[in-house]
Each structure stands twice: as C-alpha cells, then as structure tokens.
Amino acid sequence: MTTTTTDLWHHYGRARGAQDHAVPDSFRWAWDQQDGPGPEVLGDLTGKTVADLGAGAARHAAHLAVHHAPNRIDAVDASPAQHSMAIALYAALAPRLHFVHAEVVAHLRANSGAYDVLYSHFGAVDFTDPRDLLPAAADALRPGGRLVFSTLAHYLSGKSAQPDVTAAEVPAKTPEGESATMHRWVLQEHVWTKVLDQAGFTGIRVEELPAGDGPRPAATLLVTAERPAT
Template sequence: MTARTDLWHHYGRGRAERDHAVDDAFRWVWSQDGGPGAELLGDLTGRNVADLGAGAARHAAHLAVHHEPARVTAIDASPAQHAFADRMFGHLAPRLRLARADAVAHLSAAPGSYDVLYSVFGAVDFTDPRRLLPAAAVALRPGGRLVFATLAQHVGGAPARPAVLATDIPARTPEGEATTLRRWVLQGPVWTAALAEAGFTAVTVEVRPARHGGPRDAGTLLVTARRPG
C-alpha cells in the first residue's frame, strides 16, 4: 500500500451512485437523524465557509443552497470522494467550491481566508489535531469559528482516549484489501486543551448520547471554538 492509496474509495459509494439530491437538513450527530442543525455555525450570509473532510460534499451543498454564504469550500483529499462531489454538486459552483486537497495543506496556504470552518466526522477525526488545529487557526479570520462533530467514544463502545493518541480502525484499499487508518477519538477535556494550545478561545463541548444503542452507534461530541480577534 502506498501513501497515496485512497482509503475512502468505497465509502458512501452506493448512496453517491443513486442519490444526487441536496439534503434538506444539516445533521451533526453520528446517527444523522437528529440533533441541532446548521444554526451551530451562526449566520452564514455572505461568509466564507469551509468543510474539512467534506466527503461527497452533502453538508457543503446544503449550506450553499439553503444558507446564502459567499462561498462554501468542500475540502477532501480522496480522489473518489472528490469525484462523487463533482458529479453530484459541481453545478452549484461558484457558491460551492470543490477542493481536492489535504486539509492541513489547504488551510496553511490560506491565512485569514475563512469566517467559519467545520467538520462532521471529517478531517478533524482523521488528522492529528496537533497539525490540523493550528492550521485551522491560521486560516480563520479574527473572530472566526471552528465547529466540529466527532465521536464521544469509539464505535463499539470503547472509551475515548484520555490523551492525544490515535486509534487504528479498519479500512479497505480500492482493491478491497483489508488495512487500517488512524482516527482520533478523544475525551472532551483533551479536545479543549488541544484547541487552547492551538490558540482558540471560547471552547464549548457538548455530549450528545448515542440514540439507538446498536453495536455501530456512538455518542457525538459537538465542539465549538473561536479564533480571538
């Protein structure tokens, strides 16, 4: 397996092939069937927004259609996910911009470009926070907001980590071979400390318990923070 292997090649493929509709709601929680909506992001009218680890860009498309931002940039490094997004929502340009890029590299190259950054079980989960959070702080304008949904515990019930440590989780190569990728499933106070170290203030962490209790269900941490300014 090479460093460029697309471990998201299979993710969401079935839905992406049959459902090209723009979602009518913005959903944060792991089960994607409840909880708060886009109001957590604040008033997006005329704002520059980015989705970190956007996948097929369903959340970003919803914001572009329903919330009148200046532009939403859907950032994802996966060639397959970028292709899905382009096929389904490319027609929403220029309000929706699809960026095939590593989130840290994109943010680091765009200082002061965004009013709001968000992640829904996206790049925040799958990138070392010691790299991603400082890059997010750089890319936000003074007073800008970072909002993300991440796992409150591992899928299957194991507790979140009490330190900034990754967990190897199952994945598949495009050829279907079993492998792993790294996911950061951290306790709320660990996220709070990591955000403070990256320069964020006004950090809030809310726990949304698992809704159904099945073996694949998990609770959600909803985290908000601001860049001072």
C-alpha cells in the first residue's frame, strides 16, 4: 500500500542526496549522530531479516547491509521522494537491501512474523501514532525479535516531552514549498514504556543519551524491547 497524501518529506535530505552517494561507515543513535552507541544495540544481524521503519534515504540501512551481513534489510518509507532517493543512492546493494514504498503500519500488518529486528532512527516511530505502530511492530516480529528506536527526549525548543500519548504539530513543507504541519510524538520515558508494554513487548529498556554540541542540540531516548520468545 503506497501513500496518496501530500509528500511532506519531499525536500528532506535532497541537497545531501545530490552530493553524497557514499555508504556511511557507521551510524550512531544520538540526535547529532556523533556520539553514543552504534549498531551493536541491534544485536548480531548476521543472516537476520531486518526492517528500517521510516528509512528515508536508507543511509542507515545501507550501512547495515554492507557492514553487518543481514539476510535482507527492508528500507520502508511512505514518502515517494525518499523512496526514489534511496533507490537512486543504493540500488546496487539489492537484493540484500530491499526498498519498500509503503505506509509503515500497513506494511507491518501485512508481514506478520516476518522480521527478526525492527528499528527506527528518528523515523516512523516518531511520526506515527504509537498505539497503531507498536502493536503492528510486535506482530511483525518473530518470537524473541527485537525493536530498537531513537526518539527525542524533549522538543527541539527545549520544552518537556509529553506526559501522555499526545502528538504535537511540527512545521513541514509541501513539494511546492508551501507551509504545512505534520504530527510528531515526543513522549516521556514512562509513556513509551507503558505503550510498549500495552503492545505486548517485554524487556523494555530506555537509555537517555545526552545532547551534543550541534546547532539544535537535543537529548535522545534510545529504546529497546523484545517480542516474548513464547
């Protein structure tokens, strides 16, 4: 199922995509992508089936495909522009890297028990109602499978994260450059823990990674959880 709504990610990363075609040497979970843990948080991916939820230009998925030997990694994104950019950058990595143009919840619901590992690097988990996405993610994981995601610990303005499952409207641009808004879920640690538990996850762990020194510094919540093995 592909999206038919306005592509609010049309402009994101286009300048970099035109100039930088390299597969990244690594990635970090922190907001500034300079510090903190790396892909080891995902566990050993050798021979595993993995999905990047809200993969964008698929840079993180490309890194994993090249350096961590999964059986297959699905780069899932609903944005036509991001999907096209990912293919333009990394089509040579197929079939190990597989590009999926789909709305993430619909894709997960259509792939029950298909994945060993799911992750979101400030991706679909941030921009999809967790009451829809997290149960779908639990169902799409095989027993004992792992979900990992990084998300903002607070708003970029410095305002505290939400104490319940409430989305904020954040600015975006249409493909034509007109101002628009999209929903983003910036939730406190205990809220993520509660919605993950309600979705059927166990072994929930949340680590706060400190803000770096970039132009819009923000602390990160790095969250891991498992689907029960039985």
